[in-house]
Amino acid sequence: MQLALNEDERAIQDMARQFAREQIAPFAAEWAAAGGFPRTLLTQMAESELLGVPFPEAFGGAGLSFLAYILVLEAISTGDAGVGVTLAVHSSAATYPIQRYGTDEQKQRYLTLLASGKGIGAFALTEPNSGSDAAALQLSAKRDGDVWVLNGTKQWITNGEFASLFIVFARTTQGSTGAKGVSCFLVERDTAGLSVMPGAKKMGLHSSCTNDIVFEHVRVPHANLLGTQDAGFPIAMDTLDGGRIGIAAQACGIAQAALDASVRYVKERSAFGKPISDFQAIQWKLADMATQLDAARLLTHKAAWLKDQGQPHTQAGAMAKLFASRVAREVTNEAVQIHGGYGYMSEFPVERYYRDAKVTEIYEGTSEIQRIVIARNLLQTP
Numbered sequence: 001m002q003l004a005l006n007e008d009e010r011a012i013q014d015m016a017r018q019f020a021r022e023q024i025a026p027f028a029a030e031w032a033a034a035g036g037f038p039r040t041l042l043t044q045m046a047e048s049e050l051l052g053v054p055f056p057e058a059f060g061g062a063g064l065s066f067l068a069y070i071l072v073l074e075a076i077s078t079g080d081a082g083v084g085v086t087l088a089v090h091s092s093a094a095t096y097p098i099q100r101y102g103t104d105e106q107k108q109r110y111l112t113l114l115a116s117g118k119g120i121g122a123f124a125l126t127e128p129n130s131g132s133d134a135a136a137l138q139l140s141a142k143r144d145g146d147v148w149v150l151n152g153t154k155q156w157i158t159n160g161e162f163a164s165l166f167i168v169f170a171r172t173t174q175g176s177t178g179a180k181g182v183s184c185f186l187v188e189r190d191t192a193g194l195s196v197m198p199g200a201k202k203m204g205l206h207s208s209c210t211n212d213i214v215f216e217h218v219r220v221p222h223a224n225l226l227g228t229q230d231a232g233f234p235i236a237m238d239t240l241d242g243g244r245i246g247i248a249a250q251a252c253g254i255a256q257a258a259l260d261a262s263v264r265y266v267k268e269r270s271a272f273g274k275p276i277s278d279f280q281a282i283q284w285k286l287a288d289m290a291t292q293l294d295a296a297r298l299l300t301h302k303a304a305w306l307k308d309q310g311q312p313h314t315q316a317g318a319m320a321k322l323f324a325s326r327v328a329r330e331v332t333n334e335a336v337q338i339h340g341g342y343g344y345m346s347e348f349p350v351e352r353y354y355r356d357a358k359v360t361e362i363y364e365g366t367s368e369i370q371r372i373v374i375a376r377n378l379l380q381t382p
């Protein structure tokens with residue numbers, strides 16, 4: 001594995017860090033309080049080519065590596081994890097499957113739309129009765145000539161409010177159960193019968209939008225079937241293999257922000273007549289936080305590197321997400337502890353980081369699901 005970044009990766013990382021420092025971090029508390037960031041931020045990100053980092057230039061992307069995208073995602077998440085998840089779902093969950101499985105026509109129309117950032121994408125897999133057991137999904141798609149008619153509800157869909165295109169998984173073989181009989185569709189937002197419900201109330205990530213999407217007789221052209229009929233579930237799993245590396249990067253970004261805030265605070269805050277940075281109890285915490293974060297980042301970069309090499313990365317991505325999300329929770333917890341009473345108050349950012357970190361252990365597969373994926377891969381190896 002190559003540890004050094006190439007020139008392009010270094011350049012886009014620097015640019016994303018500067019963007020996060022100047023255009024995101026100063027406003028993150030305000031956006032969280034308001035329950036969202038302005039749509040214009042995504043336009044700015046698109047103009048800086050941050051919304052299509054790993055996708056071909058011919059389709060409006062930046063034409064860089066998946067690792068470059070991971071570097072950008074960590075930098076943006078350091079500024080605000082809500083913007084981070086917006087970018088993560090748009091890129092690795094919504095744009096990637098079109099690049100990987102789309103026909104030429106689908107790529108021309110939809111990959112260009114998303115990779116250029118002119119439109120935002122969302123990934124609609126979860127339903128009220130199917131979360132970890134994704135193959136239990138019930139949203140139905142019935143064929144009527146050249147169209148499919150979709151009925152049902154998708155739950156907690158990140159980017160619901162912003163999305164112009166939804167990647168929707170639906171059951172095309174009625175009466176089937178489990179992974180068989182599921183297909184994937186590209187559904188435009190303004191299709192009649194598709195309703196985006198009001199934003200869900202969450203513990204954290206208040207700046208990102210999360211909506212239920214209701215489908216009532218939504219007619220989708222057969223041309224918008226992604227991949228082949230009844231073979232949609234493996235598309236979801238393959239997409240999540242990369243998506244999980246993205247969430248690991250988001251977790252690293254949150255942990256980095258908490259560590260940076262802690263290092264700043266311990267030099268400013270005095271107790272017992274000296275800066276608290278002089279106390280070994282604080283120094284040990286910082287040392288552990290930094291070491292854990294570095295280990296999480298290395299696992300994340302390794303998984304991204306494997307994906308760039310076209311090598312299997314299911315297990316590496318699950319390991320990166322499992323480890324980095326735990327590190328994000330633990331590092332943000334220590335950051336609150338280091339800040340003492342101030343850490344519990346919203347005038348300091350660490351209580352927000354703590355709340356934002358928790359969901360990285362839940363979405364794109366809980367930590368328990370990551371362990372299942374890792375164990376299955378171990379047991380399958382001859």
Ligand code: CAA
Nearest residue numbers: 131132133134135158179233234237238314363364365369
């Ligand atoms: N790549 C390609 N195909 C895969 C695959 C992979 N990594 N993993 C499994 N498959 C294929 C299998 O080969 C199998 O195909 P065949 O039937 O053709 O052989 C099919 O998929 C079914 O596989 P399994 O039998 O392993 O399926 P399962 O029902 O046991 O489920 C699971 C496996 C890992 C538990 C899966 O349900 C899962 O990942 N659950 C978690 C769901 C999840 O992560 N949801 C995230 C929602 S999106 C989100 O959170 C976005 C956000 O807002 C941030």
